[in-house]
Amino acid sequence: MRAHLARVDAxxxxxLIAAALSFAHLHDVASAAGQDGWKAWAYPVSVDLLLxxxxxxxxxxxxxxxxxxxFVIALAASLGANVATAGLxxxxQVPAWLRILVAGWPAVAFLGGTLLAHSASASTDSAPEAADVVEDQDERDGRENTPDPALGQAEPTTSPAPQPAPVAVPELPAVSVPAALVEHARKVAAEHHTRTGTPIDTxxxxxxxxxxAPLAEAITARL
Structure with missing residues (x-):
């Protein structure tokens, strides 16, 4: 922890030392270029803020x-002032081109700061607009997927229930009925119909x- 704090402090x-030296160099160049008083102190602030x-x-x-x-323009202004104060x-007796650069710096710094601030606000404003477009698209999709109450609620489609497999019924062998038994059964059926008025059942x-029972069913089929 102490090593970390020491590294941060260093x-x-x-x-702070570098900023103070660069600030002093910019002030000296601005003052030498004819910007006296508070204007000479404003130049370092302008360069550092743009940087x-x-x-x-x-x-x-x-x-x-x-x-x-x-960033390159502000760095060139700062480095230029540092190099200019090194005796070069x-x-x-400041040359005319340096006086022109120092006098025109406020307009350049104002233009740069305005462009940087404007592009920042434009990028932050475009994000909510994109979010609004996504929200509108989600709302339209939700309305399209919602069934119209006027058309009635769509019934859920259900798959038909599986039908049970048919059970194979073994066929019974044919029962042979004697003709005499059939004739006797006809007499019994006729007597039953005469007495009750309804056909005889099996x-x-x-x-x-x-x-x-199988023989009785066979006889009934023959009647």
Whole structure:
């Protein structure tokens, strides 16, 4: 934990020193180019703010081309001031091109800051619009999938119940009926019809003749 804090403190101190030196160099160049008073102190702030804004754009991942463009411009202004104060230029006799660059820097910084801020707001506004389009599409899909009450509720389709397999019934062998038994059965049936007024049924015929059920059914079929 202490090693981590020490590393963070060292980085912070180094950043503060570098920022102070760069700030002082920009102030000296602006002052030498004819920007006196508070204007000379405003130039370092403008350069550093544009550098931070461009770096944030690069970190956000949106419009990286614009972010790299303005990051290079702000870095060139900062490095140029640092190099200029190293004795390569006579700050007592600043050339005209440097005066032009320093005088035109506020317009450049304003343009860069405006473009970076505008592209940031446009990217944040496009996200809710895309979300609204997705929500509208989901609502339309939900309305299309919902059945219309006026048309009635669609009955769920059910598969037909499986039918039981047919059971094979063994065929009974044909029962031979003597002709004499058939004639006797006709007399019994006629007597039953005369007495009751209804045709004789198989159980009654079986009881009257005293024969098995298959034989009684065969006789009934012959009547």
């Amino acid at each position: 980085v912070l101190v180094q950043a 931070v804004a461009a770096w944030r754009r690069l970190r956000s991942g949106d419009a990286k081309a614009s972010g790299w463009c303005w 230029l006579d700050l007592h 159980p009654t015929l079986r009881a009257r003749l005293g024969v098995p």
